[in-house]
Amino acid sequence: MRRMKFVLASNNQKKLIELRAILGAQGHEVLSLHDCGVESDPEETGQTFEQNALIKARSACAAAGIPAVADDSGLVVDALGGAPGVRSARYCPGSDADRVNFLLKNMQSVPDGKRTARFVSAVACVFPDGREIVARGECEGVILPAARGTGGFGYDPVFYVPQEKMTFAELPPQRKNAVSHRGRALAAFSERLKEILG
Numbered sequence: 753m754r755r756m757k758f759v760l761a762s763n764n765q766k767k768l769i770e771l772r773a774i775l776g777a778q779g780h781e782v783l784s785l786h787d788c789g790v791e792s793d794p795e796e797t798g799q800t801f802e803q804n805a806l807i808k809a810r811s812a813c814a815a816a817g818i819p820a821v822a823d824d825s826g827l828v829v830d831a832l833g834g835a836p837g838v839r840s841a842r843y844c845p846g847s848d849a850d851r852v853n854f855l856l857k858n859m860q861s862v863p864d865g866k867r868t869a870r871f872v873s874a875v876a877c878v879f880p881d882g883r884e885i886v887a888r889g890e891c892e893g894v895i896l897p898a899a900r901g902t903g904g905f906g907y908d909p910v911f912y913v914p915q916e917k918m919t920f921a922e923l924p925p926q927r928k929n930a931v932s933h934r935g936r937a938l939a940a941f942s943e944r945l946k947e948i949l950g
């Protein structure tokens with residue numbers, strides 16, 4: 753398969769590290785917007801993860817002129833009717849820790865057994881010639897009543913994966929990449945990419 757150079761349509765350093773690890777293992781190079789000397793921060797007006805990933809990838813591809821990859825992801829909590837969902841990054845103002853605390857507060861009265869949730873990731877890739885790929889990955893888990901672990905980012909410390917017996921923040925990064933929503937979406941994306949690149 754041809755080795756490709758992509759721009760990541762995100763300013764999130766942690767996502768860049770995860771994407772570089774996953775796509776780099778297949779010989780692809782992932783540049784940041786900064787590496788390409790461009791800016792791209794479109795409003796995420798989509799109703800779904802797929803729509804928002806495409807909005808970001810189209811904008812970055814137009815700005816950088818090379819294939820752009822975007823991930824739109826979030827946490828879908830059953831007891832909260834799917835919140836924070838596509839609004840995960842904007843669930844409340846402040847830091848990741850503030851958003852985790854807000855989530856825990858909103859789930860204070862939710863008993864064990866009803867704290868099921870999943871991380872969802874949509875990965876979109878847009879080529880300068882207009883071709884588009886979208887792939888989705890999910891990872892099932894449970895929201896703990898208190899944070900555990902220091903790795904990862906976002907809601908990782910409260911997202912417990914029963915099969916791994918650890919939170920995302922406790923998993924070694926390679927293991928998180930292997931089982932995570934983003935890892936799964938990127939694996940599906942890689943298959944589609946192989947078909948397209950031949």
Ligand code: IMP
Nearest residue numbers: 823824825826827840841905906907908
């Ligand atoms: P996005 O940049 O619009 O895709 O925002 C995704 C948000 O969902 C992040 O800011 C985090 O709050 C949350 N999120 C997505 N993926 C992860 C993950 O792997 N771990 C923890 N939180 C995540």
